[in-house]
Every structure is written in C-alpha cells, then in structure tokens.
Amino acid sequence: MKSNLELVNDCDQFPPNRDPSFLYRFMVNGFDCPFGYLLEATVNTFSWPDYWEINHDGKTVKLLGSSLEERNKQIHDTLLAERERGSFKILKGWTSEIFSVYGPQKDLVLSIPRIAAPLFGIVTYGVQLLAYQSDTSDGAIRIWIARRAKTKRTYPSMLDSTVGGSLPTGETPFECLIRESAEEASFPEELTRTKAKACGTVNYVCRTDERGGGELGLFTPEVQFTYEMELPKDVIPTPGDNEAEEITLMRVEQIKSALGKGEFTPANGCIVLDFFIRHGIINFENEKDYIEISSRLHRTHAFPTA
Amino acid sequence: MKSNLELVNDCDQFPPNRDPSFLYRFMVNGFDCPFGYLLEATVNTFSWPDYWEINHDGKTVKLLGSSLEERNKQIHDTLLAERERGSFKILKGWTSEIFSVYGPQKDLVLSIPRIAAPLFGIVTYGVQLLAYQSDTSDGAIRIWIARRAKTKRTYPSMLDSTVGGSLPTGETPFECLIRESAEEASFPEELTRTKAKACGTVNYVCRTDERGGGELGLFTPEVQFTYEMELPKDVIPTPGDNEAEEITLMRVEQIKSALGKGEFTPANGCIVLDFFIRHGIINFENEKDYIEISSRLHRTHAFPTA
Structure with missing residues (x-):
C-alpha cells in the first residue's frame, strides 16, 4: 500500500526544495524570469534557428522575438521544423490546441502548441x-x-x-x-x-x-x-x-x-x-x-x- | 483598500523564493537540517555558553547537547541567563508554556519556552x-x-x-x-x-x-x-x-x-x-x-x- x-x-516529482541548477531555463527577450525548465538532452537535440540565444554556461535558452506575434511564429516554426526532422517522439501527437504562457504581470507572453509544452517545461x-x-x-x-x-x-x-x-x-x-x-x-x-x-x-x-x-x-x-x-x-x-x-x-x-x-x-x-x-x-x-x-x-x- | x-x-513576510543567506541557521548536534532562523543581531546579543558552537562564516548556531534532556536544560539555562541580564525585551513575558521542536522523522528534538521561539525562529x-x-x-x-x-x-x-x-x-x-x-x-x-x-x-x-x-x-x-x-x-x-x-x-x-x-x-x-x-x-x-x-x-x- x-x-x-x-x-x-x-x-x-520535483519538490520546491530540489536544486534546479542542472536544468536549462527557458527565457524570453524582455523578461527577467524563467518560464520553464528544459533538459540538457532536449537543448542538444533542437536545431535552434538564429532567433534563439543558447547559453551553455548560464544554462539558458532565450527566445529573442520582441512581440507576441513574432514569438508565436518563431516557436511554431521551430517546432514544426523539429517535427519534420522527427527529432522528438512527443511531437508526433501534434494537434491544433495551444497553451498560453503568462508573464509576471499576467500578460500573455507567447502561445505554444500544447503537445510541445513538456519540451520547454512551461506551466x-x-x-x-x-x-x-x-x-x-x-x-x-x-x-x-x-x-x-x-x-x-x-x-x-x-x-x-x-x-x-x-x-x-x-x-x-x-x-x-x-x-x-x-x-x-x-x-x-x-x-x-x-x-x-x-x-x-x-x-x-x-x-x-x-x-x-x-x-x-x-x-x-x-x-x-x-x-x-x-x-x-x-x-x-x-x-x-x-x-x-x-x-x-x-x-x-x-x-x-x-x-x-x-x-x-x-x-x-x-x-x-x-x-x-x-x-x-x-x-x-x-x-x-x-x-x-x-x-x-x-x-x-x-x-x-x- | x-x-x-x-x-x-x-x-x-518572508516568501519561499526569498534568499535566506543573510540569516543564521539554528542547528542541533546530530541533525543535518536547520530548525529555525536567527538574525545576526540576535546572535551577537546572546552570551553563548560553551555548549553552543557559533560559526560566523557558515552562519550557524549549533546546540551541542546530545540528548533531549540535555538540550532542554541547555536552552532553558541559556535563556534564563539572558533574562537575568535583560538582553531581550521579548523575554520579559516569560511563562511556563513550552513549544516543541520536531526533527525530520517527527521525533522530539527539544522544547523551548514559548516566549523565546521568535529568537530562534522555530516553527x-x-x-x-x-x-x-x-x-x-x-x-x-x-x-x-x-x-x-x-x-x-x-x-x-x-x-x-x-x-x-x-x-x-x-x-x-x-x-x-x-x-x-x-x-x-x-x-x-x-x-x-x-x-x-x-x-x-x-x-x-x-x-x-x-x-x-x-x-x-x-x-x-x-x-x-x-x-x-x-x-x-x-x-x-x-x-x-x-x-x-x-x-x-x-x-x-x-x-x-x-x-x-x-x-x-x-x-x-x-x-x-x-x-x-x-x-x-x-x-x-x-x-x-x-x-x-x-x-x-x-x-x-x-x-x-x-
């Protein structure tokens, strides 16, 4: 029992007192706070287009788009390319559903295809x-x-x-x-x-x-x-x-x-x-x-x- | 409003994401975890008897008694001495009430006069x-x-x-x-x-x-x-x-x-x-x-x- x-x-499975320093933080241009956690294996599998800034020392993955529309397009394009490449099993279940990511002021920061949320570890x-x-x-x-x-x-x-x-x-x-x-x-x-x-x-x-x-x-x-x-x-x-x-x-x-x-x-x-x-x-x-x-x-x- | x-x-007033590194941790011999937080001003006001180990670099205050009885007597004697000296205003309200401090296995680690709990920052x-x-x-x-x-x-x-x-x-x-x-x-x-x-x-x-x-x-x-x-x-x-x-x-x-x-x-x-x-x-x-x-x-x- x-x-x-x-x-x-x-x-x-990852209580609040656990040390997250082995994880990459998902950052967005213009915001100080992280929006999710990525595994190192995930970061190394992506082919990041140049609107992403990857910092292996600071362990951050930063999306550079400066507007909501730009960011939504960038993340969508990035994931669609990985789906074509067959990089992630999880992307095979692609649907039209999207999830929203909110900022510290509860403003909409970006939307992400639902199926891909675990790759970026967003809420x-x-x-x-x-x-x-x-x-x-x-x-x-x-x-x-x-x-x-x-x-x-x-x-x-x-x-x-x-x-x-x-x-x-x-x-x-x-x-x-x-x-x-x-x-x-x-x-x-x-x-x-x-x-x-x-x-x-x-x-x-x-x-x-x-x-x-x-x-x-x-x-x-x-x-x-x-x-x-x-x-x-x-x-x-x-x-x-x-x-x-x-x-x-x-x-x-x-x-x-x-x-x-x-x-x-x-x-x-x-x-x-x-x-x-x-x-x-x-x-x-x-x-x-x-x-x-x-x-x-x-x-x-x-x-x-x- | x-x-x-x-x-x-x-x-x-001290949310979980706040950095506690400016505080001294209250440690007890034989336990790895802290049991409370002390202000630097509190640590410097006490006259610590030799059954306490104060580490200013590591910011710990450690009670060395190895049994429940020993620890209870030590903390009681320490606080009574400070009350005599008039070091802390808070100790003027002394009553017979005591609070218990528990360990990670929910074992009783020590008891402390209720009025003194905030000095050690215990739960x-x-x-x-x-x-x-x-x-x-x-x-x-x-x-x-x-x-x-x-x-x-x-x-x-x-x-x-x-x-x-x-x-x-x-x-x-x-x-x-x-x-x-x-x-x-x-x-x-x-x-x-x-x-x-x-x-x-x-x-x-x-x-x-x-x-x-x-x-x-x-x-x-x-x-x-x-x-x-x-x-x-x-x-x-x-x-x-x-x-x-x-x-x-x-x-x-x-x-x-x-x-x-x-x-x-x-x-x-x-x-x-x-x-x-x-x-x-x-x-x-x-x-x-x-x-x-x-x-x-x-x-x-x-x-x-x-």
Whole structure:
C-alpha cells in the first residue's frame, strides 16, 4: 500500500526544495524570469534557428522575438521544423490546441502548441471536479469516480476525478469546467453553473514517463483548478464522450484502498487527497504526514502563472 | 483598500523564493537540517555558553547537547541567563508554556519556552476555527467573527477567527480546538467534537513588529491547523474568557470590507481568505492573484514540522 505522501511524491516529482541548477531555463527577450525548465538532452537535440540565444554556461535558452506575434511564429516554426526532422517522439501527437504562457504581470507572453509544452517545461492548467453525495443512508460522503477508457493514450483504465480536462487558451476555468462537465459526465450546464464550487488549486511538477509515450523525464508543472459539487440523489453522471468507461459512486474506504493500490492517475490521486483534507477525512490525528501533504498539494511554481 | 495578495504579504513576510543567506541557521548536534532562523543581531546579543558552537562564516548556531534532556536544560539555562541580564525585551513575558521542536522523522528534538521561539525562529503551531451559518434568510453564508479584547497585548481590538489559539506541547490540534472553543466561544465540547471539520493548514512566516512589544524583525514561521463548523441557528457563540470582546455574525461583504481596511490581524486575515477560497467566494474569475494566493496560504517551511 502506498502512503499518502508517496502518492504526492508520485505526482509532484520535483519538490520546491530540489536544486534546479542542472536544468536549462527557458527565457524570453524582455523578461527577467524563467518560464520553464528544459533538459540538457532536449537543448542538444533542437536545431535552434538564429532567433534563439543558447547559453551553455548560464544554462539558458532565450527566445529573442520582441512581440507576441513574432514569438508565436518563431516557436511554431521551430517546432514544426523539429517535427519534420522527427527529432522528438512527443511531437508526433501534434494537434491544433495551444497553451498560453503568462508573464509576471499576467500578460500573455507567447502561445505554444500544447503537445510541445513538456519540451520547454512551461506551466499548464487544468480543471478538476469531484461530484459527491452526502445525503446517503449512512450519512457518509460518497464520491463519483470515473474510470478512464481503455483506449486513452495516457493512463488507460486508471481512476480519475468525476470530470477533468486541460484548460485551452481563451477559456476561463469555470467555463471550461461547465463544458467538460457536459461532455464527460452529461451534467446539464445549469446544474454545474449553479452547484459547482471552486475550492482552490492543486499544484505539482510531474515528469513524463513511459505511460506518456514520448520523451522521458520532461518537466510538466501544472496548476489544477479544483471544484466540488454536491449532487442531488437523482442526478447520475453518465459518460458523454469516450474519455471515461464508467463513473461510479464510491465510498471513502473504497477510494482509500484504490489510492493505496495506485489505481488513480498521479494527478487525480492528489485531487482526491486535497478533497479528503478539505473535508476532514484526512487530518493531523490520522495522517502522520498531514502538514507536509496539505502544503505540498499547493506548492508554488518557480514561474509566473495566469 | 488592501488587495487580498497584500493581506497575504502582510502575514507571510518572508516568501519561499526569498534568499535566506543573510540569516543564521539554528542547528542541533546530530541533525543535518536547520530548525529555525536567527538574525545576526540576535546572535551577537546572546552570551553563548560553551555548549553552543557559533560559526560566523557558515552562519550557524549549533546546540551541542546530545540528548533531549540535555538540550532542554541547555536552552532553558541559556535563556534564563539572558533574562537575568535583560538582553531581550521579548523575554520579559516569560511563562511556563513550552513549544516543541520536531526533527525530520517527527521525533522530539527539544522544547523551548514559548516566549523565546521568535529568537530562534522555530516553527510554532496553532488552531483556528471559523464557525458559520449557511441556512440564512438569503441563503448566503455568514461567519462568526471575534473582536479581540482591548486589553490584549498583541493586536488589541482587531478582528479574529471565531476561535483560535496556539498549540501547547502534548495536546493534539483537535483536542486543543475543543478546549479553546469551550474557553473562547462557550461551545459545548460535544458540539465541537461532532461538528468541527479539519480542512488543512495555513502556513506563513511572520516577522515581529512594534505591535508585539519585543524585538523587531524576528522570524516566526507558523502552521495553523484550520477548522470550520457549520452552526445550528440556535447556537450563539459567547466569549467565555477575556480573549474576545464580542463575537458577531458577519456577512461576506462586511468581512471583505473589514479585510480591505486591515481590521483583521494578519494571520486571521489569511485564515478568512483560505475559507473564502475553499468555499468558492474567492475564485479565478473574481481575483486576479488567485493562483498565487491559494498557493502562498499553504507555503512550505524550510524546517521539519510536527
């Protein structure tokens, strides 16, 4: 059985106290702060066009474009060329989705094809909802847990939040949640809009592994906007697309057991732990690593956020 | 009006990304990790007996005692001698209360008179409860907010959680909460035991200021165990000791206004912000610093915790 702290470590694989000096920092002309971390192997694989400045002593990779438009074109062209060359397995999954990178003043600094975010180690965003029932026969809370489809590219058949998804550029977290809740759990828009409650963020730095099907060890700092929604008894979540195989109402003890056996995806294990902490299911008296867990789930990132 | 991020900064005055290299680290023989931060002025004011090893180049202050008993006696004797000499204003408030310092394995490393904790910058612990009503006439949540007595040594007449207190050695957070809730708000033990719900921790590093009446700028890293309790309408909190002048039921808009005007103590402002985040009152769509605030409220400490 994995401990709860082990579950956090499975997801947040580069804790805030770890020395990042072996990594290259992703810099942008005109900004003092880094926007992500690159592995040395990544830096050496790219054929950097001359609008990049690579400093191997200072370990920086700097994009020189001076406007948003210029930077977007430069990064897009650079990645498209690498895709043609077949340099990175990860780029084979190219889609039209883009992620936005924000500056210290929350200004838009550049956009990057979603699939390439781990190469530069930029912060990405998602939404996660746990729908639950508390008016149960025994008065104990139960949570609707999704099982990922067998056909998912990442983490097939593992357990998930009721609803979850990555946040595309141009959508606010709450609107994204409403859309995803309709798509993934068939929740009427009005239900989510009136009943879902924001409850903070869960933050971590994952690293890509063999389950992702691309390069290994890339940094993926994430911010998950977490929500919860108490469901009336007559509302039954039903998978509305091909993301989930089923969504079932689980008791706390069943969920704890599934967590311990590693049946949740690393990120969704943390989403559940955060719910357990907010609801007093995990507390100082029953969890020896309580302070570390409740703090680590909300760790700060080394880069600006939205 | 103070912004919510300014309220966080008022309380967490030494954020995790700040360089601590100007500070002396408090070390203990046999342990690799520091247990607190001391100011250079503090280090130079002490007359260190020979069971201390002071390293000005490496900026460490090391207690050499090899057992818990030895260390407790050494630190007690050292502080008592300074109190006799009148070296530190802060030591005038000496009480019998002691705080415990824990190691990386959560083992007890030493105990220190409570009043002296800021001199060594060790982590201290507290409990905070917000009692609220949600079955109000307009369906909006209201929170019972205490006003500190005019006679309090620190932050007189400012606003506070419903119940709060520091955690003495030997008491678990939940038992401490039950005791404080009876003392400060006249809540029956059974009510708190069955209705109060743990919801995580709020962490910050305050620095002492003129309102504390002692030395200035000392580091006080704290972990607050947070609780909430939905109260039935017929339960009215009543100040049971001399800590609070009154406890009143406030609407969210009233509380927001009081926060903006700086009427809450810095720590309790953060406790309220954390409640607002957990309950979706503050969210990404209405708070530009949402991600930073929800992460900073749970910042990690540089030292081991209980």
